Amino acid sequence: MAAGIVTTDSAPFRGILDGRPAVVSEIALAARRLIFDVLPQTVEVVWPAQRSSGYGTGPKKNSEQFAWILPHAAHVALAFPYGAELDDPAGLLGGTGAKVRNVRLASLADVARSELRTLLEQAMRHRMPPPPTAVTVGD
Numbered sequence: 804m805a806a807g808i809v810t811t812d813s814a815p816f817r818g819i820l821d822g823r824p825a826v827v828s829e830i831a832l833a834a835r836r837l838i839f840d841v842l843p844q845t846v847e848v849v850w851p852a853q854r855s856s857g858y859g860t861g862p863k864k865n866s867e868q869f870a871w872i873l874p875h876a877a878h879v880a881l882a883f884p885y886g887a888e889l890d891d892p893a894g895l896l897g898g899t900g901a902k903v904r905n906v907r908l909a910s911l912a913d914v915a916r917s918e919l920r921t922l923l924e925q926a927m928r929h930r931m932p933p934p935p936t937a938v939t940v941g942d
Contacts, residue, residue: 807848809862815849816856823874826910831874833914834881838870841923844934860927860934869926879908881919883926890925893918 808815816835820828838858839845846867849856859868865884873880883889886896886904895918896904906922908914927934 807850807857807862807864810847810849815851816847818851819849819854819856820874824876827874827877827879830879830908830911830914831872833911834872834879834908837914837920838872838923841920842927842934844937846935860931866930867932869929869931870923873905877909880905881908882906883922885926885929888929889922891922895919895922 810816813835816831820831823831835847835856842858842860844860845858846861847856847858848862848864848868855871855873857864857868858870858872861867868884871880871882871884873882882903882905883896885902886898887900887902889896889904891904893916895906895916897907898904906913906919913919
C-alpha cells in the first residue's frame with residue numbers, strides 16, 4: 804500500500820489536484836472545507852500516488868476514517884468507508900460494494916446540499932473512535 808502523508812496544512816492535498824480541471828479542484832477544496840467544518844479536529848491523510856485523501860479521527864484508513872475524497876477528471880467522489888450502513892433518505896449514496904458508498908460531486912451546489920452535511924455528520928459518529936482534542940490541519 805502506498806504511504807500516506809498526515810497533513811498539517813493544505814499543500815499535500817492541493818498537490819493531488821495538480822492537473823485536474825479548475826472546477827474539479829474547486830469542488831474538492833469545498834468538500835474538504837465541509838469535512839473540516841463538520842469536524843474541525845479531523846485528521847487528514849493524503850495519498851499522493853493514489854491521488855486521494857482520507858478524513859477521520861486518526862490516520863488508519865480502515866478503522867479511523869469516515870470519508871475519502873477522490874478527485875477525478877470531471878467530478879469528485881466523496882466516499883464513505885461504511886456508507887452501506889448509513890441512513891440515506893435523500894438517496895445521495897451510490898455504489899454496490901459490501902461497505903463503501905460514494906457521492907458524486909459534479910458542482911459546488913452538490914457540496915452545499917444539507918443532506919451531504921448530514922451524511923458526513925452521521926459518518927463521523929459511525930464506528931469512529933473519539934477525535935483528537937486539537938485541530939490537526941489548516942487551510
